Amino acid sequence: MFEAILLTVITASTPLVIAALGELVTERAGVLNLGVEGMMIMGAVCAFAAAQLTGSPYIGILAGIVGGGLFSLLFGFLTLTLVANQVATGLALTILGLGLSGQLGEAFVGRPGIKLQPVVIPLLSDIPFFGRVLFSQDLIFYLSVALVIGINWFLFKSRAGLKIRAIGDNHASAHALGIDVIRTRYLAVMFGGACAGLAGAQLSLVYTPQWVENMSAGRGWIALALVVFASWRPWRVLAGGYLFGAVGIGQLHAQILAQNLGIVIPSQFLSALPYAATIVVLIIISHNRRTTLINTPASLGKPFVPDR
Amino acid sequence: MKKLIIALAASAALLSGFTTGVQAQEKKKVCFIYVGSRTDGGWTQAHELGRQQLEKALGDKVETPFLENVPEGPDAERAIERMARSGCDLIFTTSFGFMDATIKVAEKFPDVKFEHATGFKVLPNVSTYNSRFYEGRYIQGQIAAKMSKKGVAGYIASFPIPEVVMGINAFELGAQSINPDFKLKVVWANTWFDPGKEADAAKALIDQGVDIITQHTDTTAPMQVAAERGVLAFGQASDMIAAGPKTQLTAIVDTWGNYYVKRTQALLDGTWKSEQIWDGLKDGILTMAPYTNMPDDVKAMAEETEAKIKSGELHPFTGPINKQDGTPWLAAGEKAQDGVLLGMNFYVEGVDDKLPQ
Numbered sequence: 001m002f003e004a005i006l007l008t009v010i011t012a013s014t015p016l017v018i019a020a021l022g023e024l025v026t027e028r029a030g031v032l033n034l035g036v037e038g039m040m041i042m043g044a045v046c047a048f049a050a051a052q053l054t055g056s057p058y059i060g061i062l063a064g065i066v067g068g069g070l071f072s073l074l075f076g077f078l079t080l081t082l083v084a085n086q087v088a089t090g091l092a093l094t095i096l097g098l099g100l101s102g103q104l105g106e107a108f109v110g111r112p113g114i115k116l117q118p119v120v121i122p123l124l125s126d127i128p129f130f131g132r133v134l135f136s137q138d139l140i141f142y143l144s145v146a147l148v149i150g151i152n153w154f155l156f157k158s159r160a161g162l163k164i165r166a167i168g169d170n171h172a173s174a175h176a177l178g179i180d181v182i183r184t185r186y187l188a189v190m191f192g193g194a195c196a197g198l199a200g201a202q203l204s205l206v207y208t209p210q211w212v213e214n215m216s217a218g219r220g221w222i223a224l225a226l227v228v229f230a231s232w233r234p235w236r237v238l239a240g241g242y243l244f245g246a247v248g249i250g251q252l253h254a255q256i257l258a259q260n261l262g263i264v265i266p267s268q269f270l271s272a273l274p275y276a277a278t279i280v281v282l283i284i285i286s287h288n289r290r291t292t293l294i295n296t297p298a299s300l301g302k303p304f305v306p307d308r
Numbered sequence: 309m310k311k312l313i314i315a316l317a318a319s320a321a322l323l324s325g326f327t328t329g330v331q332a333q334e335k336k337k338v339c340f341i342y343v344g345s346r347t348d349g350g351w352t353q354a355h356e357l358g359r360q361q362l363e364k365a366l367g368d369k370v371e372t373p374f375l376e377n378v379p380e381g382p383d384a385e386r387a388i389e390r391m392a393r394s395g396c397d398l399i400f401t402t403s404f405g406f407m408d409a410t411i412k413v414a415e416k417f418p419d420v421k422f423e424h425a426t427g428f429k430v431l432p433n434v435s436t437y438n439s440r441f442y443e444g445r446y447i448q449g450q451i452a453a454k455m456s457k458k459g460v461a462g463y464i465a466s467f468p469i470p471e472v473v474m475g476i477n478a479f480e481l482g483a484q485s486i487n488p489d490f491k492l493k494v495v496w497a498n499t500w501f502d503p504g505k506e507a508d509a510a511k512a513l514i515d516q517g518v519d520i521i522t523q524h525t526d527t528t529a530p531m532q533v534a535a536e537r538g539v540l541a542f543g544q545a546s547d548m549i550a551a552g553p554k555t556q557l558t559a560i561v562d563t564w565g566n567y568y569v570k571r572t573q574a575l576l577d578g579t580w581k582s583e584q585i586w587d588g589l590k591d592g593i594l595t596m597a598p599y600t601n602m603p604d605d606v607k608a609m610a611e612e613t614e615a616k617i618k619s620g621e622l623h624p625f626t627g628p629i630n631k632q633d634g635t636p637w638l639a640a641g642e643k644a645q646d647g648v649l650l651g652m653n654f655y656v657e658g659v660d661d662k663l664p665q
Contacts, residue, residue: 002517012508079497109347110528112550115536208503208529210551212344215527217502248505252512255495260516260662267468267496 005249006133010141013245015040015199018144019223021151022195026235027227028155028170029188032301034090035075037220038097039193043068043200044155044269045101050109051204053237057116061140068197069190073099080182083303094220102213108219118138140202152234157196161232164188168297171304181304183241196220229278231285231295243281247274337364338572339396340374341388343403348501350526350545351378355402355425355561361565365574366451368505380405385412392417398575401425410434422581425564425570426471428650432582437567440588441471442478442649443617444560444596445522446624447610448542450481451599452520453490454606455540460491461520462513464530466500466662470652472524476623477656479522483612484658493518494661503529514539520557531555540601547597558610559597566592584648590618626651630657 019036026033033039046067051060057293075093078084116138124135155161164184167174171181203219204211222244230236258265286292314533340359343354356374363372369615373396378387392413393398398421401410403404407427414422414434422434430436452461463479465472476494493516495509502525510521510530514537523530523539528551534541535552543549543559567587574580589592596614599607627638632655638644656664 001515004511006513007510008515012504102347106347110349110550113532118479199570203504208507208527208532210528212349212499212501212503212527212534213347215503217499217504219504249508249512252509253516255661256493256512256516259493259662264661264662267498269498271498 009245009249012249013241014141014144015219016223016226016244017238017241019196019199020226021147022192023227024232024237026188026192027300028168028297029164029185030171030297030299031185031189032086033045033075033192035093036196036223037216038094039068039196040200040220041101041196041216042071042097044204045105046200048204051114052108054195057205060205064197064201065194072189072193076186080185083305086301098214105211106154108211115209116205138206139185140206148234148238171299175306231292244274247277312653334640336370337396338370338372339391339399341401342376346376354545355564357565358568362568362572365569369576370572385409388413392420415528430582430584436585437585439594441560442474442624443588444594445475445478446482447613448522449479450486450613451610453483455602456520458519460518462518463492463494464506464509464523464525465494465496466525474649474652475524480656480658481624492659497525501526503527507533536630554601556600557601561595562595563595631658632659
């Protein structure tokens, strides 16, 4: 049973991790995009529609990534080129995404979905327990792990990553050094959108292979919280995402176990557990204020207008 | 933005009302307010199908504009008022949360008639209507007791409100009528609508050993999980057979259409009056999806129970019934009163969950 629970936790956590990783890169470049929920649901509808029309879930994944990425361009244009308020634009992007995806997906409601099948890795999957849990997963799970490793290397070991972090900390200085702030931020925003789109594809192709309006059900907001929770570090996003997932699944099992044992635990209390856990971890993390400040992009959410 | 879309939709509805109102003066307007999207695959879609049935039956005498995605709260009042102003003669407000808004608008427009789904507040121009979903759940409980090899079913519940508690009790009573030791595990998802969470709840229940899943949440995700894991399940609000062709035993299907036709006809005849209607299987406001994926004898039993409920021979809440803690509730032969059912805040004996008080 432990293995089955673990598999459920992985499915529940993967979209949170992927969407949060994308937002992490966007925010490291100093842009606050609150439209994760909207980009995620756009990714979900694009992925489902493409998979239905072509019969291939892999084309669905691609469509999810492209859909989320293109949708985030709208945010980029409004906030980076037109210098609109990032918070308001991000909220608008979420509301627009929810409405637009409902329109786009109308023809696909109630259609049986195409589930993305696991890719079993030879040899590694033969390892007892770990092989079945970690190496008999679908492509999106492998991508999520690759993204954690890749983004961690990219941000902290590569030159381009250093530039992104420089822009996020002080866009005026970065600009003075000759870094193209707007162009880099466009790319960071699009990367965030593509990741949110991939997370959406996971929802409509793996988690619950179907399309219903508003099926992301607030996961974009959890991903946003996860970035702050992880203090903008990729490995902590992974840990935090799995903590959220595990507490969420764990409370469902706890409800049934309590019934088996005849104990009274109010379900509302169990439902509140993920949030309680969040608060506890946030307190632990923010205990050391200096390290928090070092990780927080200093010009997060501030508009940048290059002086001539 | 959402408000803007609603406003646009409302003004579009308004405009269409004006244009058609000129050419067909005698056509009555029967309007609908939906809380969700009309393609949500569950609750609102069932109302939309009802509206379409009305359109088909009386389309030459009435027109049926609607507003969808109307959030409960202050926006609801504005949306309902706009409908009332646009010349609607009868307005169906199809969510429990529209109750106070409906009453407020109804007080301002005494000549317009209102029908509020699942509420309990009435005025001379406001009726309420509801469906006896528990009748279907009793039949499901009987089927579950026959079909479960392990004698335990899993119930995905939304919120601990009387409507949901009543459903859990009816299911358990149905199951006990076949197998007195039948067990029911309840998982509270604390949401009406979250495919992921509903799927997680189904997986948790199956991992903990139940082999029948039933749900009181809105999406087909639990059915899908049940199909994947090879256990049986019941559908909710709509026929969910497409999500589990080899999985769905039956579903309780909301069929509001007959009721909408009946009430609109009353409006046309001038016989409409304020009522509190709580209809069930016999009135056709609730139907059972075809009994599938079960042996013939189980199917025959389900059909017999359905017939008995329709004829009034069987009331699911008939004593002797004890409360969960063993204290007697109904004496032998005694039937539960509607008022008690509508405010139900306790479990019957045999449910394993503890209801937070």
